[in-house]
Each structure stands twice: as C-alpha cells, then as structure tokens.
Amino acid sequence: MKKNILLEALRSLANPSTTKYPKQPYVPTDGYKGAAEYDKDKCVGCGACAQECPPGAITYEDTESTRKLRLNYGLCSFCGRCEEICPWDAIHLTKKFELAVYDRKDAETGIDVPFFECIDCGRIFLPEPQMRASLERVEKTLAKYKIPKEDLVHLISVCPRCAFSVKNMPERRMFMRRLVEAKADA
Amino acid sequence: MPTVIPIGPFHPALKEASFFKLQVEGEKIVGGDVKFGYMHRGIEDLATQKTYHSVIFLAERVCGICNTVHSTCYTQTVEALMNIEPPDRARYIRTIVFETERLQSHLLWFGVGMHEIGYDTAYMYMWREREHIVEILEAICGKRVNLGINTLGGVRRDITVEHRRFIEAKMDIIEKSAKKIAKIITEDRILKGRVKDIGVLTKDDARKLCVVGPTARGSGVDIDTRRDEPYAAYPNVEFEVPIEENGDILARTLVRLKEIFQSIGIIRQALKNLPEGPLSLEELPYPRAGEAFGRVEAHRGELLYYIRSNGSNRPERVKIRTPSVVNNNALLPMMLGETIADVPIILASIDPCMSCTDRVTLIDTGRNSEREILLSDIRKQFR
Amino acid sequence: MLRGIQSFAKRKSPWVMHLPCGGCNGCDIEVIAALTPKYDIERFGVLQKGTPRHADILLVTGIVTHQIKDCLKRIYEMAPDPKCVVAMGSCAIDGDIFNGGYGYAGPLDKIVPVDVYIPGCPPRPEALIDGISKLLKKIQ
Numbered sequence: 001m002k003k004n005i006l007l008e009a010l011r012s013l014a015n016p017s018t019t020k021y022p023k024q025p026y027v028p029t030d031g032y033k034g035a036a037e038y039d040k041d042k043c044v045g046c047g048a049c050a051q052e053c054p055p056g057a058i059t060y061e062d063t064e065s066t067r068k069l070r071l072n073y074g075l076c077s078f079c080g081r082c083e084e085i086c087p088w089d090a091i092h093l094t095k096k097f098e099l100a101v102y103d104r105k106d107a108e109t110g111i112d113v114p115f116f117e118c119i120d121c122g123r124i125f126l127p128e129p130q131m132r133a134s135l136e137r138v139e140k141t142l143a144k145y146k147i148p149k150e151d152l153v154h155l156i157s158v159c160p161r162c163a164f165s166v167k168n169m170p171e172r173r174m175f176m177r178r179l180v181e182a183k184a185d186a
Numbered sequence: 187m188p189t190v191i192p193i194g195p196f197h198p199a200l201k202e203a204s205f206f207k208l209q210v211e212g213e214k215i216v217g218g219d220v221k222f223g224y225m226h227r228g229i230e231d232l233a234t235q236k237t238y239h240s241v242i243f244l245a246e247r248v249c250g251i252c253n254t255v256h257s258t259c260y261t262q263t264v265e266a267l268m269n270i271e272p273p274d275r276a277r278y279i280r281t282i283v284f285e286t287e288r289l290q291s292h293l294l295w296f297g298v299g300m301h302e303i304g305y306d307t308a309y310m311y312m313w314r315e316r317e318h319i320v321e322i323l324e325a326i327c328g329k330r331v332n333l334g335i336n337t338l339g340g341v342r343r344d345i346t347v348e349h350r351r352f353i354e355a356k357m358d359i360i361e362k363s364a365k366k367i368a369k370i371i372t373e374d375r376i377l378k379g380r381v382k383d384i385g386v387l388t389k390d391d392a393r394k395l396c397v398v399g400p401t402a403r404g405s406g407v408d409i410d411t412r413r414d415e416p417y418a419a420y421p422n423v424e425f426e427v428p429i430e431e432n433g434d435i436l437a438r439t440l441v442r443l444k445e446i447f448q449s450i451g452i453i454r455q456a457l458k459n460l461p462e463g464p465l466s467l468e469e470l471p472y473p474r475a476g477e478a479f480g481r482v483e484a485h486r487g488e489l490l491y492y493i494r495s496n497g498s499n500r501p502e503r504v505k506i507r508t509p510s511v512v513n514n515n516a517l518l519p520m521m522l523g524e525t526i527a528d529v530p531i532i533l534a535s536i537d538p539c540m541s542c543t544d545r546v547t548l549i550d551t552g553r554n555s556e557r558e559i560l561l562s563d564i565r566k567q568f569r
Numbered sequence: 570m571l572r573g574i575q576s577f578a579k580r581k582s583p584w585v586m587h588l589p590c591g592g593c594n595g596c597d598i599e600v601i602a603a604l605t606p607k608y609d610i611e612r613f614g615v616l617q618k619g620t621p622r623h624a625d626i627l628l629v630t631g632i633v634t635h636q637i638k639d640c641l642k643r644i645y646e647m648a649p650d651p652k653c654v655v656a657m658g659s660c661a662i663d664g665d666i667f668n669g670g671y672g673y674a675g676p677l678d679k680i681v682p683v684d685v686y687i688p689g690c691p692p693r694p695e696a697l698i699d700g701i702s703k704l705l706k707k708i709q
Contacts, residue, residue: 017314017317017606017607018606018607018608018609018612019607019608019695021608021695021698022698022699022702026695028324029324029325029328031328031343032324032328032329033328033329033334035688052239052240054236054239054240054243054244054666055243055659055665055666055668056668056669072663073659073662073688074659074662074663074676074686074688075659075662075663075664075665075668076659076665076688076690077243077247077332077659077665077666077690078329078332078659078689078690079243079332079334079690080328080334080342081239081240081243084342093328097689097692097693097695097696098695098696098699099687099688099689099692099696100685100686100687100688100696100699100700100703101685101686101688102684102685102686102703102707103686104662104663104676104678104683104686107662107686107688195637195640196588196589196640196644197619198619198620201589201594201597201601202589202594202597203589203590203591203637203640223636224590224591224634224636224637224640225590225591225592225631225634226591226634226636226672227591227632227634227667227670227672227673228667228670228671228672228673229667229670231670231671232666232667232669232670235669243666244666247593247595247665247666247667247690248593249593249594250592250593250594250595250596250597250598250691251594251598253593253595294598297605309605310605310606313601313602313605313606313607314605314606314607317602317605317607320602330599330691330693331595331598331599331691332593332595332690332691539594541591541592541593541594
C-alpha cells in the first residue's frame with residue numbers, strides 16, 4: 001500500500017487535476033445553458049416567454065407607451081423553455097455563468113418595446129415591432145396573389161375597435177372579396 | 187433509563203436537514219426515532235397549478251442527484267395518459283443519459299460513504315473520477331445538474347458523432363477507475379473491518395419492510411424494475427442484476443460496485459445500436475381524462491408516479507412515491523445493537539435522499555387540521 | 570496596523586459552514602464538488618467547518634421552509650461577529666420554481682441579512698469561487 005500511495009502522489013504532482021480557474025477563464029461547451037439574454041433586433045414584445053416560463057421569472061408591465069419585459073435571475077431555473085418557445089428566435093441562453101451580485105435587484109435583465117398607435121383613434125394596441133413583423137409576413141402572401149401592399153396598410157394599422165367600425169367595414173369587405181377572387185383565379 | 191442523543195437538523199455527518207433521536211445505553215443503541223419534514227416544499231400541490239410541460243421541470247427539482255429519473259418517470263406517465271409513444275432514438279438517448287446519471291450517483295455515494303468512515307483520500311479520488319462523468323452530461327445536455335433533457339414525446343438534445351467519440355473515450359477511463367475502486371474495497375483490511383457484518387438487514391426483514399433498490403438486493407431480494415417491467419430502451423439491451431446474500435454494509439457496497447460495471451456495459455451497447463430518426467413527436471394530442479401509473483428503477487430503488495387528469499391542460503393530482511420513503515423504514519432494525527460510532531456509515535449505506543422523502547403529510551379532514559407524524563407513532567398504529 | 574493584520578487574516582482564510590435548507594440538493598452537490606480536487610477552493614484558504622462557532626461565512630442553499638426557519642435563525646445568532654451570509658442558488662434568492670407553494674416561507678433576506686447572491690440552478694463551482702472572491706473584496 002505504501003508503494004501505491006507514493007506512485008499516486010507522484011502521478012498527481014506530474015498531472016494535476018485542479019483547474020486554474022480564476023487565472024485562466026473557463027469557456028463552457030456549445031449549447032451551455034447559462035444566463036438568458038434578449039436580442040434587441042428580433043424581440044417583438046409578444047410575451048410568449050412570459051406565459052411559458054415554468055417558475056414565472058419573466059413578467060411584463062405595460063405603461064402608456066412601452067411594454068417592459070423583465071427576467072429575474074433570482075427566479076430563473078435556467079431550463080431553456082423560453083428559448084424553445086419564442087416564435088421570433090429573440091431570446092437565447094448565453095455562456096455567462098458568473099452572475100454573483102451584492103444587491104438582489106441587480107440580478108435581472110430585460111427589454112423595453114415601444115407600442116404602436118392606431119392611425120384612426122390614437123390608442124395603443126400592439127407593440128410596434130410586432131406590427132412591422134406582421135406586415136412583412138402578410139406582404140409575402142399578398143405578393144403571391146399580386147395585390148400591392150399599400151392597399152392593406154390602412155386596414156392593418158387600425159385597432160380592433162376601429163377595424164370593425166362603420167367607417168372602415170365597407171373597405172374591409174371589398175378587400176376580402178378581392179382576396180377570395182384572386183385565390184380562386186390562382 | 188437510556189440517554190437520548192439528538193442528531194440534526196444541521197450536522198456535519200448529514201448532507202441534508204433531518205432529525206434523529208437515538209436512545210443509547212453506554213455505547214449501544216437501543217431505540218430511536220426519526221423526524222423528517224424539514225424539506226417539505228409542497229411539490230404535489232404546486233404541480234396542480236402548472237401546465238403539463240412546466241411540471242417536468244418541477245419534478246426534476248424534487249432531487250438533484252436523481253433528477254433525470256424523476257423527469258423520465260413523469261414523462262413516461264404522461265405519455266401513457268396521452269397514449270403516445272416517443273420515437274426510438276429518443277428512447278435510446280433517454281437510456282444513455284439515465285445510466286450515465288446512475289454512474290454519477292454511485293460514485294457520489296462511494297465518495298460520501300468513504301468520508302463517513304473517515305477515509306478522506308478515497309473520498310477525494312472518487313469525486314475526481316466522478317468529474318469525468320459530469321463532463322459527459324455537460325456536453326450532451328448543457329448543464330451539470332438538473333439536466334432538462336426530456337420533453338413530452340421525446341428529448342430536446344441530440345447525441346452527435348463527436349459526442350459518441352467523447353463518451354466512448356470517457357467510458358474507458360471510468361472502467362479503469364472502477365477497477366481500481368474494486369481493488370480498494372475488496373482488498374483493504376481496515377475498510378472491511380468497518381463495514382463487514384455491521385448494519386445487517388436479514389432477508390425476512392427486507393421483505394417485510396418492502397425495501398427496494400440496492401438495499402434490497404444486498405439482502406438477497408431479487409427485484410429490479412428494469413428487468414421486471416422494461417421501459418425506454420431496456421428491452422433491447424442485455425445486463426445482469428447483481429445480488430448479494432449477507433445483508434451487511436459490505437454487501438450493499440458490492441451491489442453498487444457491480445452495478446457500475448453493468449451500467450458501463452449498457453451505455454456501450456446503447457451507443458453502438460443508436461437508431462436514426464426524429465428526436466421527438468411533432469404533434470401532441472390533448473390529454474384525455476383518466477389515470478396513469480408509471481415506474482422506473484431509480485438509483486436508490488423503484489420510483490412510482492401516479493397522475494390523474496380531468497381533461498384540462500393542468501394535472502388534477504400528481505402522487506410521487508420515492509424509494510427513500512420505504513428505505514428509511516429499514517434504518518431502525520439495522521441500528522439496534524450497534525455502537526453509536528457506526529451510525530453515520532449505517533445512515534449512509536441506504537443512500538438516503540431526504541429531499542425525495544418529504545412527501546408525506548397527514549391531513550385530518552375531520553378536524554380540518556394537519557399534524558406531523560413521527561415514525562414511532564406510525565409503527566404503534568399500524569403494526 | 571493590528572487592524573491591517575486582522576483584515577489580511579480574514580481575507581486569506583475564510584472558514585465556511587454549509588447550511589442545506591429545503592432545496593433539491595443540486596447546489597449542495599456543487600458545494601461538495603467545489604471542495605474536491607477538480608475545483609479545490611481549499612487553495613484559497615477556505616475550510617469547511619461543522620459548527621457555527623468556527624465559521625466566518627454561512628453558505629445557505631435551498632428554500633427556507635416553515636420548519637427550518639427557527640433553526641436557521643438560531644444558527645445565525647450562534648455564529649460570532651463579524652460574519653457574512655452567502656445565498657447560493659436561485660432557491661435562496663427568490664424560491665426558484667417553488668415560489669407560490671405552501672411550503673415556501675419567504676426569501677432568505679427576510680430572515681437573515683445577506684451579503685452576496687449567486688443566481689443559478691445550480692451555479693457552477695466556478696461561479697461559487699467567483700461569488701466568494703466578490704464577497705472577500707466587499708469585506709475589504
């Protein structure tokens with residue numbers, strides 16, 4: 001047994017098993033589930049992450065002109081559900097794991113998304129990036145049936161109350177009829 | 187009049203909060219009591235407030251050492267409720283991660299067991315070898331503990347060709363280390379003196395108390411859910427179930443050691459025969475009203491899940507019966523007649539997981555109140 | 570000058586007592602992994618002690634349940650001044666996924682004052698080393 005201990009001691013000295021952590025930073029493997037961060041160019045403020053988060057770490061608060069999404073690391077369980085469920089690919093789990101803070105309020109991240117105002121009545125009803133993204137998606141469908149996008153912009157940019165008002169309903173019905181005919185021709 | 191010695195809730199020999207009251211006369215133990223409940227978090231009640239997908243992550247955090255076990259059992263039970271089958275590749279990946287976690291748990295136990303005896307060199311060695319396994323888990327799943335690999339209908343991450351090479355290289359390293367550990371346990375005279383013929387649980391007692399897992403297999407009872415009711419990819423792999431007859435601490439240690447070699451064999455077979463295909467189902471049906479029941483072989487024994495659904499998107503009742511609840515019953519018969527210096531290693535030999543245990547509360551609907559039950563009260567009432 | 574020596578000694582050898590309250594034990598595994606050869610916090614002078622009378626830092630993991638609240642307060646009062654408390658893991662900060670259940674008795678800083686919070690589920694051993702080094706900088 002004495003011989004084995006000496007051999008093991010020499011082996012450990014020659015090939016130490018301790019990492020050199022603070023002097024040599026550690027970079028995790030790809031796909032590591034570290035702290036989550038929002039991508040400011042892609043987030044539309046839909047709130048799907050807030051609905052799905054199992055511990056309820058993501059919450060949102062609507063003021064008059066912005067929607068504030070906040071992710072509290074103190075409640076986060078680093079599971080990755082928000083990344084899986086986001087339809088716009090706007091939240092990712094990065095490789096950051098050094099998150100120690102002195103004050104509990106510093107352990108959070110978030111994004112502020114401005115709201116879009118109805119062009120008829122001026123009320124807010126949808127975050128602005130979501131409006132832009134919806135217009136882009138609709139544009140592709142319209143291009144298939146060769147209907148110019150400008151005919152639809154006014155119908156989309158009004159809030160639900162104004163969309164079904166007496167003023168806008170005839171225009172809406174005529175557009176739907178055009179769409180049905182274009183589909184039947186194609 | 188025996189002296190009463192309290193141990194816990196915060197004690198250097200215990201890794202979790204639990205309370206033991208031992209009655210000693212001189213150095214010999216003549217009776218005892220346990221009080222659990224310090225880790226009761228109300229998980230079964232929380233599970234009725236979250237959707238089916240979110241409860242996977244809640245079930246994982248019942249216990250950190252056996253987290254994939256809980257998440258696999260829950261997912262299997264919900265899949266039985268929905269009447270769906272995950273694809274083949276997902277079943278094999280679940281098995282590989284499951285067995286890798288079993289390796290990690292047994293090496294953890296060896297380390298903690300050696301520490302309770304006082305053999306700190308072996309404790310450090312085993313935890314150093316355990317780091318190789320945790321690197322595999324980090325490469326596949328992205329985290330070291332609380333893995334999050336399961337989803338309803340399949341798995342979330344894939345095992346690529348590089349992962350396979352990495353895992354096979356690590357398995358060779360682990361096999362060499364396991365052989366070294368086997369030499370330490372079977373040849374060291376002082377170690378054997380501390381674990382042989384101590385903490386004996388006879389075969390009759392083991393059957394009467396319904397213990398499960400390595401605690402039962404160390405006393406000669408031949409049960410293993412992987413062989414009796416196969417799930418995931420176990421019908422397609424070959425393995426043996428190790429049994430020992432003595433019932434002392436050395437027998438339980440040898441069972442766990444042999445299980446390490448069997449797990450390495452299962453992982454190698456599953457990697458070789460990994461089928462191609464999708465990782466999870468594309469569409470899930472709505473859960474129908476009904477009940478479902480699932481069981482797996484956790485690292486400490488047999489784990490049961492019961493789920494009842496009323497047709498909505500939240501479960502109506504989730505009941506978890508963990509193996510540590512039954513294995514804790516075996517503590518008192520093992521401790522009677524032993525000296526107090528042997529208590530830490532006897533406690534550690536059933537591999538107790540207190541965070542798995544605190545499921546029990548008795549609610550007295552007649553008087554509309556809750557009360558805690560000491561194990562001695564249950565014994566008086568139900569013997 | 571005596572104060573200088575005292576503060577040097579405090580920074581170079583903080584002794585830790587580990588208090589596992591009602592969590593899942595994931596953070597406890599990472600604490601033990603930090604003490605074993607691969608991440609070895611003993612090279613920074615940190616020793617794990619079994620009694621609060623010897624401890625400088627109390628490392629709390631897991632949620633605070635109703636049953637363990639009084640034990641925790643008593644142990645905090647038993648530890649001699651000057652002492653620090655480190656809340657490790659998301660469970661100790663805000664309850665993680667157990668927030669909203671009946672077993673959850675509130676965040677840790679309602680019961681004892683906390684100096685450093687380390688989010689994670691569980692935080693890596695390297696994150697624990699980082700947290701302790703930030704704590705030592707604060708003590709200075």
